[in-house]
Amino acid sequence: MLRLRRSRIVLVLAAFAVIALYHFSSLSGPDDASEVTPEPLTKPNDQSPTSSSPTTLHDAPTKGRESTIKQSTGNKAALKEDTDDSDNAEKPSRKTSPRPKSAETTDESHADGDSDTSTSPKTSDSKQEADVEEPKDVINITKFNGEPAAVAHSPAEPLPDTVPEFHGQGRFEVIGAEDDGMPKIHWTQLPEHFPIPTKSLISLPTGKVKVLPKIQTSKFSEESSDEKAAREAKLDTIKKTFAFSWDGYRKNAWMQDELSPVSGKFRNPFCGWAATLVDALDSLWILGMKEEFAEAARAIGKIDFTTSIRNDIPLFEVTIRYLGGLVSAYDLSGGKYRVLLDKAVELAEILMGAFDTPNRMPMTYYLWKPTFASQPHRAKTRVVLAELGSLTLEFTRLAQITKEIKYYDAVARITDEFERWQNHTKIPGLWPKQVDASGCKKPEPAPIARLDHSASKGPGYYNAQSPQIPSTGNATPVEEGAEPETRKAAEKDIPDVGSSKRKKTHGQDIEKRQILESAPAADTEKPKPDCVPQGLSSPPGSGWEDFTIGGMADSTYEYLPKEYMLLGGLEEKYQTMYEFAAESTKENLLFRPMIEDEERNILVAGQVSTSGKPSSSRERTLKAEQSHLGCFAGGMFAVGARLFDRKDDIDIAKRLTDGCAWAYEMTPTGIMPEHFLHIPCDDQKECTFNETVWYEKLDPYTSRRGSRTTVSQVVLDNSVDSSRKAGSETDKPNSKDANPGSKAIATKSKGAGDETSDSKLLKRQLDSIENDKKVQDDDETDDEKEDEEKENGAAKAQATRSKSEDKSAPVDEESDHDEAKSAKENAKSAEASQTPTPTSTEEAEPLAPVVEAYTPPPIPSQEEYAQGRIRNEKLPKGVTRITGSKYILRPEAIESVFIMYRVTGDDYWREKGWKMFTSIQNATGAEFGASAISDVMSETPFPLDEMESFWLAETLKYFYLLFSEPDFYSLDDYV
Numbered sequence: 013m014l015r016l017r018r019s020r021i022v023l024v025l026a027a028f029a030v031i032a033l034y035h036f037s038s039l040s041g042p043d044d045a046s047e048v049t050p051e052p053l054t055k056p057n058d059q060s061p062t063s064s065s066p067t068t069l070h071d072a073p074t075k076g077r078e079s080t081i082k083q084s085t086g087n088k089a090a091l092k093e094d095t096d097d098s099d100n101a102e103k104p105s106r107k108t109s110p111r112p113k114s115a116e117t118t119d120e121s122h123a124d125g126d127s128d129t130s131t132s133p134k135t136s137d138s139k140q141e142a143d144v145e146e147p148k149d150v151i152n153i154t155k156f157n158g159e160p161a162a163v164a165h166s167p168a169e170p171l172p173d174t175v176p177e178f179h180g181q182g183r184f185e186v187i188g189a190e191d192d193g194m195p196k197i198h199w200t201q202l203p204e205h206f207p208i209p210t211k212s213l214i215s216l217p218t219g220k221v222k223v224l225p226k227i228q229t230s231k232f233s234e235e236s237s238d239e240k241a242a243r244e245a246k247l248d249t250i251k252k253t254f255a256f257s258w259d260g261y262r263k264n265a266w267m268q269d270e271l272s273p274v275s276g277k278f279r280n281p282f283c284g285w286a287a288t289l290v291d292a293l294d295s296l297w298i299l300g301m302k303e304e305f306a307e308a309a310r311a312i313g314k315i316d317f318t319t320s321i322r323n324d325i326p327l328f329e330v331t332i333r334y335l336g337g338l339v340s341a342y343d344l345s346g347g348k349y350r351v352l353l354d355k356a357v358e359l360a361e362i363l364m365g366a367f368d369t370p371n372r373m374p375m376t377y378y379l380w381k382p383t384f385a386s387q388p389h390r391a392k393t394r395v396v397l398a399e400l401g402s403l404t405l406e407f408t409r410l411a412q413i414t415k416e417i418k419y420y421d422a423v424a425r426i427t428d429e430f431e432r433w434q435n436h437t438k439i440p441g442l443w444p445k446q447v448d449a450s451g452c453k454k455p456e457p458a459p460i461a462r463l464d465h466s467a468s469k470g471p472g473y474y475n476a477q478s479p480q481i482p483s484t485g486n487a488t489p490v491e492e493g494a495e496p497e498t499r500k501a502a503e504k505d506i507p508d509v510g511s512s513k514r515k516k517t518h519g520q521d522i523e524k525r526q527i528l529e530s531a532p533a534a535d536t537e538k539p540k541p542d543c544v545p546q547g548l549s550s551p552p553g554s555g556w557e558d559f560t561i562g563g564m565a566d567s568t569y570e571y572l573p574k575e576y577m578l579l580g581g582l583e584e585k586y587q588t589m590y591e592f593a594a595e596s597t598k599e600n601l602l603f604r605p606m607i608e609d610e611e612r613n614i615l616v617a618g619q620v621s622t623s624g625k626p627s628s629s630r631e632r633t634l635k636a637e638q639s640h641l642g643c644f645a646g647g648m649f650a651v652g653a654r655l656f657d658r659k660d661d662i663d664i665a666k667r668l669t670d671g672c673a674w675a676y677e678m679t680p681t682g683i684m685p686e687h688f689l690h691i692p693c694d695d696q697k698e699c700t701f702n703e704t705v706w707y708e709k710l711d712p713y714t715s716r717r718g719s720r721t722t723v724s725q726v727v728l729d730n731s732v733d734s735s736r737k738a739g740s741e742t743d744k745p746n747s748k749d750a751n752p753g754s755k756a757i758a759t760k761s762k763g764a765g766d767e768t769s770d771s772k773l774l775k776r777q778l779d780s781i782e783n784d785k786k787v788q789d790d791d792e793t794d795d796e797k798e799d800e801e802k803e804n805g806a807a808k809a810q811a812t813r814s815k816s817e818d819k820s821a822p823v824d825e826e827s828d829h830d831e832a833k834s835a836k837e838n839a840k841s842a843e844a845s846q847t848p849t850p851t852s853t854e855e856a857e858p859l860a861p862v863v864e865a866y867t868p869p870p871i872p873s874q875e876e877y878a879q880g881r882i883r884n885e886k887l888p889k890g891v892t893r894i895t896g897s898k899y900i901l902r903p904e905a906i907e908s909v910f911i912m913y914r915v916t917g918d919d920y921w922r923e924k925g926w927k928m929f930t931s932i933q934n935a936t937g938a939e940f941g942a943s944a945i946s947d948v949m950s951e952t953p954f955p956l957d958e959m960e961s962f963w964l965a966e967t968l969k970y971f972y973l974l975f976s977e978p979d980f981y982s983l984d985d986y987v
Contacts, residue, residue, distance in 0.1 A: 180377025182329045182399075183281040186321045199318040199380050201361070204368045205388040214424040215417050216408075221580025227654040227983040232917040246926060246975045251299055253933060253942075254968045257959065258296075258304065260940030261288050267311060273941035274957040282329055282961075283320040286311070291333045292964035293341035293352075298981065299972055309341070309349045317359045324377040327366050328399035332567075333961055335359055335406045339413070353413065360410055360419060367422045371451030373429070373548070374422070376400060391449035394551045400449055401430060401568030404575045405987065412578075427575075429548045430568075431585055434592060437550075437559075438624030439632075441596025444550060444557040445564040452543040454552060560619040561597055562642030563687075566904075569593050570644055573652045574987045587656055594652060597645075598664065603636060605690035607674065608701050608889040614671035615664065616690060617642045637895065639687040643672040643904040647911035651983070654915060662915070669912045672905040673924040678888040682931025683948045684905060686896030701890065707878040709892045714874040886949045900944040900958065901936065903966035910974040914983050925974045932967075 235243065257273070265271040265278035269287040272278060281287075289308050296305040317334075338356035342349065365385055366378035373391040376399045404423040411420035430443065437443055550557060561569050572590035576583065601617045622632035646669030653661035675684040691709055693699035708714075872880065881887065885894060906928055913921035936942040938955055942963055945953035973981060 180324045180326055182326045184322060184326075185279050185281045196319045197381050198316075199362050199365075199385070200382055202365070202382065202386055206368055206370050206372070208372070208418075208421065213417050214421040216411060216420050217579055217582035219582055221582065224577065224581055224984075225654055225657060227651055228914045228978065229917045232978045233919060243975050246929075247972065250929065250968060250971045250975065254295065254299055254964060254972070255301070257941035257964060257968075258292070258301075261959075261964075264940055267314070270961060271941055271959045272957045273938035273943045273959045274955050276940050279958075280321060282333060283322050283325060285315050285317060285320070285330075285334060287333050288959075288961040288964060290315075290337040291961035293337050294344050295964055295966075295969040295972075297341065297344045298969060305341075305345070306349075309345075309351060312338070312355055313351045315355060317355070317362055320380070323379060323381065325363070325366070325380050326399075327363060327374055327376045327378055328396075328402055330359070330363065331403050331406050333965075335363070335410070337965065339406060339409050342413070343409070356410060357414065360407070364418070364422065369451070371449075371545075371547075372422070372425045373400070373449040373451060374403075374426075376449075390451065393448045393450045393452075395447045395449045397443050397445050397447055397565045398563075398567050400426060400447055401443075402571055404571050405578060408575065408578055427585070427589075431589055433548045434589060438557055438622050439559045439596060439600055439620065441592045442559045442561075442600070443548075443565070443568065444554070444559055446551050446554075446557075448549045448551045451545060451547070453546040453549070454543070556621050556623050558619055558621050559600070560642070561593075561601060561617050561645055562619065562637075562639040566641050566644055569597075570648050573648065573655050577655065577987050590652055591656060591658070594649065594658070594661065600632075602664070602668075602696075603634065603690075603692040604696040604699050605636065605638070605671070606693050606699055606701055606705070606890045609674075610699065610701055612670065612674060613667060614674055615667035615696075616671050617645050617668065618690075618692070634692060636690040636692040637687055638671065638675060638690060639896075640672075640684055640899075640902045640904055643669075643684075643908055646670075646672065646908035650908075650911050650915045665908075665912065665915070669905075669908040669921075670924075672908065673928070676905065676924075676928050676931065678891070679948045680886060680951045681899075681935045681945070681948045681953060682927065683899045683935055683945075685894050685948050686898045686900070688891055688895055689893045691890055691892060703889075706890060706892075707874055710878040710881050710887075711874045714877070717871050894949055897947040897949050898944065898956070899932075899936070899948050899953075900956075901932075901942060901960060901963040901967055903962055903970055906967060906970045906974070910970045911983065913974060914978060917978070922974060925971065929971050 257271075260273055260276075261271045264276045265288070267286045267289065268278035269280040269282045269284060270278060271288065289311060293305065293308055293312075296302075296308060335356060338352050338359070342352040342356065345352070347353070362380060363378070365380065366374040366376070368388075369375065369390040371391070375389055375391055376395055379385065379389075404427060407419040407423045411417055433443065434441060559565075569590070572586050572593065576586035576590070579586070581587075597617065600620050602615050603618055605614065605616050607614070616636070616638045618637055619635040620632050621635065625631055646665045648665075649661045649668060650665035652658060653665060672684060675688075676682055679685065691706065887894070906925060909921050909925045909928070912918070913925070932942075935945055935948070935953055936955075938957075938959075941959050943955035944958040944960070946956055947953050
């Protein structure tokens with residue numbers, strides 16, 4: 013019976029387990045258990061949700077990398093949906109890449125991606141054609157009557173102290189997620205928690221676009237037939253390099269995020285949505301690879317953005333790689349591939365959930381699964397600046413194409429917050445690298461009682477409102493006026509409360525209770541601080557903050573002039589914000605590095621850390637670091653100089669771009685490191701290379717090493733002198749020390765100066781030697797005493813045996829005594845006979861112990877140390893440290909070189925660009941593509957087996973455009 017009952021219980025529990033497993037698997041999946049607890053917020057009830065379905069589409073002017081617009085447009089082609097979207101999306105076989113077309117045949121001259129020779133389509137419906145046609149210089153957008161308004165919402169409740177903030181990673185690969193066998197969880201459209209009324213949405217600016225100044229120069233040098241042939245040969249080489257890497261991706265990583273070009277495998281760090289395929293679409297079109305473009309467009313129809321191998325969506329990375337790639341490809345292809353726009357809208361609808369917060373600042377790592385998306389959230393208190401400020405182009409262009417203004421509203425509110433805060437940061441004009449986007453300011457907590465565990469004062473209670481209780485580590489706090497006996501008892505030594513070696517005594521427990529009981533009464537519950545609404549601000553507890561236009565900040569500034577162009581100059585705040593930031597950058601971040609080529613007047617944008625307190629003597633510090641990510645600045649300053657008529661900034665742009673070209677030339681591989689440190693010049697106009705200053709920066713501790721050497725040598729010399737002097741003194745027979753000179757050796761002589769850590773260490777070493785000598789002498793003395801005792805015992809034994817042999821003889825005590833005494837004297841005489849007798853009549857001096865002075869190895873001089881670092885680290889002249897030696901196929905330097913050529917027409921930039929290309933090609937070549945390398949300072953760098961999507965999407969695209977005809981995708985037409 014008992015066994016039967018147990019069986020029933022087991023069956024019932026098993027049934028419950030199966031039901032629970034099925035329920036939770038279908039709800040959110042087991043991997044949800046690792047997510048953080050959602051943040052509870054108050055949900056408003058007085059707002060109507062915004063529409064989520066896009067309005068009627070219209071064709072738009074054009075394109076750009078992350079999102080583009082053509083300023084001057086003519087007749088537009090009617091929209092045509094690709095009928096082959098759902099077919100043949102499987103992994104393709106290799107195809108021959110056609111040669112690049114000229115500007116006339118490449119730009120908007122094909123009816124669809126399946127043919128390279130077809131002409132622009134003609135519709136039979138004149139009304140449809142009239143709807144698509146637009147007047148020149150006008151952005152076709154829908155006018156809205158609603159005025160922009162702030163989002164009304166109720167105050168948000170503060171986060172519980174026990175809930176940690178979720179901080180995601182841009183690149184994060186989930187290993188084995190594709191084959192785990194679990195059912196996939198899909199995103200679903202959910203009602204917004206903090207909706208914006210339709211009338212409060214911020215509309216796109218309306219009106220006729222401004223006639224913007226020309227960015228490209230018209231002064232390009234005429235080329236001869238030989239020069240043209242050489243340029244086209246370079247174009248062909250660049251295109252073949254692109255085709256080789258694309259073919260490696262098609263064969264080995266089709267529909268995956270990235271190719272591993274060395275092993276032929278793949279990886280999925282960006283949600284597994286085929287990042288390389290989507291990101292490289294515009295490059296395929298520009299390089300004339302229309303068949304590959306059509307094939308990729310069909311494959312994109314197979315991507316399911318509603319599910320992901322990741323629990324979070326990195327908003328910044330997904331926006332620039334996926335949304336930007338889809339929108340720009342749709343623009344470049346003239347709207348012929350409807351699937352590109354459909355997938356862009358599908359993705360945008362998912363990403364809009366990240367903006368559903370009380371202040372509409374997005375969650376940069378969006379927990380998209382329904383279990384978490386269904387609960388209210390808010391943005392985090394520590395957000396990377398670039399991840400928040402680099403969303404405008406993609407969402408704005410999508411809003412222009414679809415006429416759905418909620419996409420523009422989402423990013424316009426971020427811009428408004430940046431604008432309000434720009435003049436109130438610790439460096440006005442710039443924003444810190446990390447931002448509090450939560451919109452919730454927590455007031456400073458009131459002072460509360462605490463125990464002061466000071467290392468010098470010992471345990472004790474501290475309160476700012478009352479005097480501190482005496483705490484010396486060995487006294488118990490007592491009340492004033494206590495009895496003498498109580499005070500006396502309190503003076504007993506007790507160990508520290510925080511000590512791990514303390515004895516657990518009853519008296520100690522009493523002392524701890526006295527400390528706690530003597531404290532004033534404090535609130536047992538910590539009050540929850542209220543959420544005070546605020547805009548963007550510095551993260552809580554920020555003392556010193558970092559300001560830069562490099563990594564973690566770059567594209568926030570880069571997007572300002574581009575967004576101004578995209579909006580046709582109708583939103584002036586983007587110009588105002590850019591010019592404010594540009595002036596602050598020149599004043600605070602730019603420096604001239606000290607390099608050997610003094611005629612090469614280059615500039616670098618560094619990083620400034622500041623506390624924002626002008627009264628401080630060290631109010632701000634410059635980190636003279638040059639980064640590859642910061643190389644975009646040259647192109648940005650060039651575009652801003654032309655766009656906003658800032659003539660002086662052209663020189664700034666040249667010097668910044670040339671600084672990156674120099675950084676490529678300084679390394680053994682001819683490739684710029686990820687980041688490294690310079691020596692900034694005091695004067696940007698005159699900067700003479702000073703080798704002494706360089707050595708001092710390489711070895712700033714020379715003076716310390718020299719002082720330590722002097723003190724050590726003095727102690728050694730004094731120790732030897734003391735040992736010799738001690739040996740000349742008269743031996744004291746009653747001295748307790750076996751070696752009279754040991755104390756003199758261990759004592760620091762006069763004139764040695766104050767004791768240092770090195771001299772103390774040396775003294776301990778010498779003392780150890782003397783102690784070993786003393787122990788050895790003591791052992792020898794003990795041996796002598798033992799031998800003497802044995803001899804005396806033998807003599808006594810002999811006397812005893814003599815007495816026992818003749819018991820009848822009369823006992824002669826005196827004779828026995830004399831006999832024992834004689835034996836003892838004979839033994840001493842025998843010992844004395846072995847000791848050499850001194851020849852001098854004076855008493856012989858004892859031998860002093862010989863102490864050999866320790867000779868430390870030679871310490872290198874400043875020049876030797878600096879030269880060693882230069883040799884080992886392969887440091888170019890003027891560089892003090894390579895802080896990041898990788899190269900991951902980044903595009904920022906060649907992007908600025910390309911822009912500088914288009915802006916100035918100077919062939920100098922083509923020469924620099926070709927050197928950069930050949931160096932990259934030689935160092936990064938792999939079996940299936942191009943690989944990132946571990947160390948540009950090595951002549952044989954190790955491949956990292958990584959090929960990020962921007963290698964095809966940007967780096968090779970800018971190389972190709974650099975050597976194309978100047979009017980091929982002009983900077984005046986595209987962003």
